[in-house]
Structure formats: structure tokens, C-alpha cells
Amino acid sequence: MGIIDEALKKADDEGQNNNLNKLAKINTEQGVGNKIASPQELSKVRPKQKIAKKSETIKLDWDFISSQGYLTANTERLQMVEEYRTIKRPLLSNAFGTRSKGIERANLILVTSSVPGEGKTFSAINLALSIAQERDKEVLLIDADVAKPSVANALGIENTPGLIEYLESDNMDFSEVIRNTDLDGFRVVPAGDWHSYSTELLASNKMAELASELSQRYSDRIVIFDSPPLLAATQGEVLASLVGQVVLVVEAESTLQATVKETVSKLDNCDVVLALLNKTNRSFNFGSYGYGYGYGYGYGQYGH
Ligand SMILES: Nc1ncnc2c1ncn2[C@@H]1O[C@H](COP(=O)(O)OP(=O)(O)O)[C@@H](O)[C@H]1O
Numbered sequence: 462m463g464i465i466d467e468a469l470k471k472a473d474d475e476g477q478n479n480n481l482n483k484l485a486k487i488n489t490e491q492g493v494g495n496k497i498a499s500p501q502e503l504s505k506v507r508p509k510q511k512i513a514k515k516s517e518t519i520k521l522d523w524d525f526i527s528s529q530g531y532l533t534a535n536t537e538r539l540q541m542v543e544e545y546r547t548i549k550r551p552l553l554s555n556a557f558g559t560r561s562k563g564i565e566r567a568n569l570i571l572v573t574s575s576v577p578g579e580g581k582t583f584s585a586i587n588l589a590l591s592i593a594q595e596r597d598k599e600v601l602l603i604d605a606d607v608a609k610p611s612v613a614n615a616l617g618i619e620n621t622p623g624l625i626e627y628l629e630s631d632n633m634d635f636s637e638v639i640r641n642t643d644l645d646g647f648r649v650v651p652a653g654d655w656h657s658y659s660t661e662l663l664a665s666n667k668m669a670e671l672a673s674e675l676s677q678r679y680s681d682r683i684v685i686f687d688s689p690p691l692l693a694a695t696q697g698e699v700l701a702s703l704v705g706q707v708v709l710v711v712e713a714e715s716t717l718q719a720t721v722k723e724t725v726s727k728l729d730n731c732d733v734v735l736a737l738l739n740k741t742n743r744s745f746n747f748g749s750y751g752y753g754y755g756y757g758y759g760y761g762q763y764g765h
């Protein structure tokens with residue numbers, strides 16, 4: 462039994478009517494639907510500036526990216542390709558399908574976890590690549606884990622200017638921090654230079670305005686945020702309140718049930734929460750990585 466299942470069972474046994482129970486009840490793909498979105502205060506923030514699309518295109522080193530276990534066009538990790546297909550399907554369906562009705566900001570997806578190292582960056586990049594590799598799908602991947610930026614490194618691109626520089630600037634256009642890549646439809650915003658107050662910028666009005674802007678102007682494409690861990694600082698929670706869908710990465714076999722419960726309780730106000738079990742040791746592994754990959758679903762669909 463997986464960690465989420467165990468946590469759910471325990472919560473059920475104890476009769477706790479918390480968020481985990483809600484996850485349990487909607488722990489199937491079929492459970493998606495009949496979504497009643499909660500009104501989000503911040504969605505009323507008015508967009509201010511235009512986000513341009515065009516800038517220079519960066520040629521990514523796909524061999525390097527593939528060598529770290531990411532899904533490139535030529536990947537041989539077919540099992541993982543298939544898993545990400547399964548993971549992204551409900552997310553895309555919520556964002557663009559008929560189900561999108563009623564879910565606010567369904568095109569904004571936050572990839573988070575309880576603690577560092579569970580696989581947020583790994584999952585966010587793979588999810589973004591998997592979606593971008595589909596015809597006609599556009600993805601913007603934003604590194605919002607500004608205290609531990611990793612997206613730029615993983616993709617072999619410059620980390621600055623990035624989200625931080627944009628958030629602290631008065632006159633920068635968001636397009637100035639977007640990197641276009643040679644994978645059609647795959648764009649990246651790195652975290653930028655860390656400094657002592659950079660994490661606070663994630664909770665700023667400007668960040669809320671940006672999310673609002675992205676949900677409106679980018680409503681035809683997916684925006685994936687690589688988030689800080691939820692138990693390490695409050696910024697992850699703030700970010701979760703700005704997006705329509707949350708992917709909670711749980712490191713299988715290592716994250717404690719109590720930890721998962723505490724984390725899930727922080728996502729109480731999120732409309733859609735999908736739990737992704739990472740690094741499962743079940744039936745498969747990927748070459749030199751030595752551990753496999755798995756997933757689980759949990760959809761919170763409830764009004765508030
Ligand atoms: N499913 C997986 N298969 C192989 N390697 C993984 C997997 N998930 C994470 N990793 C590796 O584990 C390490 C920690 O993951 P990372 O995504 O950086 O965690 P986080 O962003 O949550 O701190 C990284 O080296 C990453 O490449």
C-alpha cells in the first residue's frame with residue numbers, strides 16, 4: 462500500500478474528517494467532475510501589462526537533459542512516458558476540457574511537496590516536457606522555488622534574469638524573463654538570483670498580479686510552477702492559493718504519514734489537488750537511476 466493510501470486509511474480509521482478524507486473519496490480519475498470552484502479573492506486583481514511572446518530562442522542540450530532522467534523526444538523510458546501521460550491527462554482536461562468550467566485558473570499548476578528532495582523539480586520539468594511534446598500544447602515552466610533554484614541548472618540555461626528580478630523590478634516586462642526554447646511550445650522562467658528577501662517576493666502583490674495575468678492572458682496554455690516545499694516556509698502555501706491545480710509530490714516510502722497529513726491540511730482551500738507518488742520502488746526502475754516512479758491521484762473537489 463502506498464504512503465497516500467496508508468495515510469488515507471489511517472485518517473479514515475481515526476474518523477478524521479480532514480482533507481485527506483476528501484482526497485480519499487475522490488481518489489480515482491472518474492471522480493473528476495462536478496467541480497464547484499471557490500471564489501478567489503485574488504482573481505479580482507486587474508492585469509496591468511501585456512506579456513509578449515517573442516524573444517530569442519535557446520537551443521537546449523537534450524542529451525544533457527536526458528542524462529538526468531528527464532523525458533526528451535528520444536527517451537527510452539517508455540514506462541515513465543506512459544506514467545506522465547496518465548498524470549497530465551486529468552490536469553489538461555481540467556484546464557481545457559469541459560471540466561474546466563467552474564475551476565478558476567485551471568491552467569495554473571503548482572508542483573509542490575512537504576519537504577525538499579521529494580522530486581518537485583523532477584516532476585515539474587517532466588510534466589512540462591511531456592505536455593510540450595504534444596502537438597499544439599504550450600507550456601510555461603516557472604521556477605518559483607527561489608530559495609533553491611534548480612530548473613535552470615537542470616536544463617543547462619542561465620538562472621538570471623528570472624522571476625525574482627521581475628518581481629523586484631518596477632519597469633521590467635515579464636517577457637524579458639521568459640526563455641523560448643527549441644522545443645516548440647516550451648518556455649521557461651528561471652528563478653533568478655537569490656537574496657535574503659527573495660522568498661518574500663513570492664507572497665507579494667506583484668506575484669498575485671502575475672498569477673492573475675497568466676491565468677487570463679495565458680489561458681490557452683499551461684503554466685507550471687516549481688514551488689518551495691509546503692512545510693519549509695509559508696510561500697508555498699501562498700502560491701497554492703494563486704493557482705487552480707496543485708500537484709503534491711510525495712516521496713513514496715520515505716515521507717511520513719503525519720507529514721503528508723500536515724501538508725494536505727495546508728491545501729485545504731485548493732480546488733484541485735493531485736497527489737503524485739514519486740520514487741516508488743515497485744515494479745520498475747530506470748537504468749542507472751535505481752528507483753522507479755509511480756503516481757497516485759487525489760482530487761479535492763468541493764465547494765467552500
Ligand atoms: N522519479 C525519479 N526518478 C529518478 N530520479 C529522481 C526522481 N525524482 C527525483 N529524482 C532525483 O532526486 C533528486 C531530488 O529531486 P528534486 O526534483 O530536485 O527534488 P525537489 O525539487 O523536491 O527538492 C534529484 O536529483 C532528482 O533528479
Ligand SMILES: [Mg+2]
Nearest residue numbers: 581582606611
Ligand atoms: Mg527543486
